[in-house]
Amino acid sequence: AQTVTQSQPEMSVQEAETVTLSCTYDTSESDYYLFWYKQPPSRQMILVIRQEAYKQQNATENRFSVNFQKAAKSFSLKISDSQLGDAAMYFCACQNNYGQNFVFGPGTRLSVLP
Amino acid sequence: DAGVIQSPRHEVTEMGQEVTLRCKPISGHNSLFWYRQTMMRGLELLIYFNNNVPIDDSGMPEDRFSAKMPNASFSTLKIQPSEPRDSAVYFCASRSPLFGTEAFFGQGTRLTVV
Numbered sequence: 256a257q258t259v260t261q262s263q264p265e266m267s268v269q270e271a272e273t274v275t276l277s278c279t280y281d282t283s284e285s286d287y288y289l290f291w292y293k294q295p296p297s298r299q300m301i302l303v304i305r306q307e308a309y310k311q312q313n314a315t316e317n318r319f320s321v322n323f324q325k326a327a328k329s330f331s332l333k334i335s336d337s338q339l340g341d342a343a344m345y346f347c348a349c350q351n352n353y354g355q356n357f358v359f360g361p362g363t364r365l366s367v368l369p
Numbered sequence: 370d371a372g373v374i375q376s377p378r379h380e381v382t383e384m385g386q387e388v389t390l391r392c393k394p395i396s397g398h399n400s401l402f403w404y405r406q407t408m409m410r411g412l413e414l415l416i417y418f419n420n421n422v423p424i425d426d427s428g429m430p431e432d433r434f435s436a437k438m439p440n441a442s443f444s445t446l447k448i449q450p451s452e453p454r455d456s457a458v459y460f461c462a463s464r465s466p467l468f469g470t471e472a473f474f475g476q477g478t479r480l481t482v483v
Binding site (some may be wrong): 300 | 388402404411412414417425458460464469471472474476477
């Protein structure tokens with residue numbers, strides 16, 4: 256079974272600054288995918304970034320990047336140049352390579368201060 | 370494609386009544402997930418289907434909950450009888466068979482049982 260842990264229930268960041276959200280996971284699978292989703296107040300779940308476990312290179316999407324440490328089973332999200340629109344709940348998720356189990360962490364609520 | 374479509378968006382019902390939540394996945398997707406989101410428990414995976422077959426329903430909280438997927442374009446989650454503790458946002462998500470793709474979420478159904 257897979258488990259995902261996010262140890263920071265809430266975080267805040269000043270606009271234009273950088274913030275890092277933590278995520279650790281546990282899986283018995285050798286091949287899997289990791290995701291960060293954003294849930295704004297509209298409650299729509301939006302994919303932010305994806306990382307394949309077999310790739311050593313960290314994924315990057317514009318202002319969003321990850322620090323993937325496979326041995327430590329750590330998958331943190333870095334948001335650079337934070338914007339007010341980044342305020343949301345952020346969920347880390349792990350999916351095995353058959354896509355038959357898609358497990359989410361408890362989430363981190365990010366506030367962006369003007 | 371219109372994305373994953375859930376209905377209704379909001380449902381208010383009295384304790385003891387039957388509630389049926391509906392989901393239309395994205396065309397061509399072969400995996401479908403039902404999640405429940407609450408403040409206390411976060412995002413819980415209730416059940417997932419692969420090619421219309423229930424693969425794992427270990428997250429279904431009790432026998433009052435049942436889910437069906439009669440064809441590739443429709444799924445239901447039924448609660449009978451409903452209880453106040455079932456109040457939550459219920460999400461449906463679907464995923465394509467392509468290796469490593471993310472799950473796409475519907476807008477969710479906010480269920481309130483009074």
